[in-house]
Amino acid sequence: MAHNTFIDKKSVFDSVYTENWKALYAFAYNILQDKESSEDILQEIFIDFWVRMEETEIQNFRAYLYQAIRNQCAKKLKNKKLTPVEITILEQSAQLAEEQEQNDFPKEEIIKEVRQKAQQILPEKCYEIFVLRFYEHMNISDIASFKNVSTSTVENQINKALKLLKQQNINYIKLLALLIAAAHHS
Structure with missing residues (x-):
């Protein structure tokens, strides 16, 4: 009897693994932007x-598996210094990815599209700081030195940019999550 239970458990596990591992990996990678950590x-x-x-x-x-991935990614990201707005965007992105199960959206196109949208809707100084942070991957203190402003000014401008872009639509939330993960990975 115990042998049959093991066989049943193994077949269920194998089936769940085969059906879900690619999507779960993509989900983790979209949040963390790190192959090794995702694996x-x-x-x-x-x-x-x-x-x-x-x-x-x-x-x-x-x-269950998506929730577990989300929790583990959140733990990993806590070690990186994220602003509350960045954490919210990552969480919303994770929720959307789980709900829609979109494993591959055209990342490069969306990154370009968001940069264009950011240029249209953000005030000039806000846009410049946004680009330095998320496209040039400069950290907040380097941006503050470069722009000759305080770090709190840089943080405020980044949060303002993220809030304005977040209001756009679902894809922007996903993209912002990618940008945030990439900025904190480098």
């Missing part, structure tokens, strides 16, 4: 999933 999280999640399959009854495997 590590995926491995941890599936090991944990294997263990929990016996302990608890998971109603919706996919929802």
Whole structure:
């Protein structure tokens, strides 16, 4: 009897893994922008999933796995100094990616599109700081020195830019999450 239980557990696990690993990896990578970290999280999640399959009854495997990925990514990102606005955007992006399960959206095109939109809607100084932070990957103190302003001015301008862009639409939230992850990865 115990042998059959193991076979059933293994077949369920194999099926869930095969159906979900690519989307889960893309989900983690979209948040973290780091191949190794995304792979590590995926491995941890599936090991944990294997263990929990016996302990608890998971109603919706996919929802459980996405939530686990989101939690692990959040833990990883806490070590990076993110502003509250950046954290909110990353969380919203993660939620959208889970809901829509869009594994690949045209990242480069959207990055270009957001830069154009930012140029249209942001005040000039705000736009310049936004570009330095997210496209040139300069840190906040370097931008402050470069622009000869305080770090709080730079942070305020970045938050203003993110809030204005976030109001645009769903793709901008996803893109902003990519930009934030990339800026904090470098």
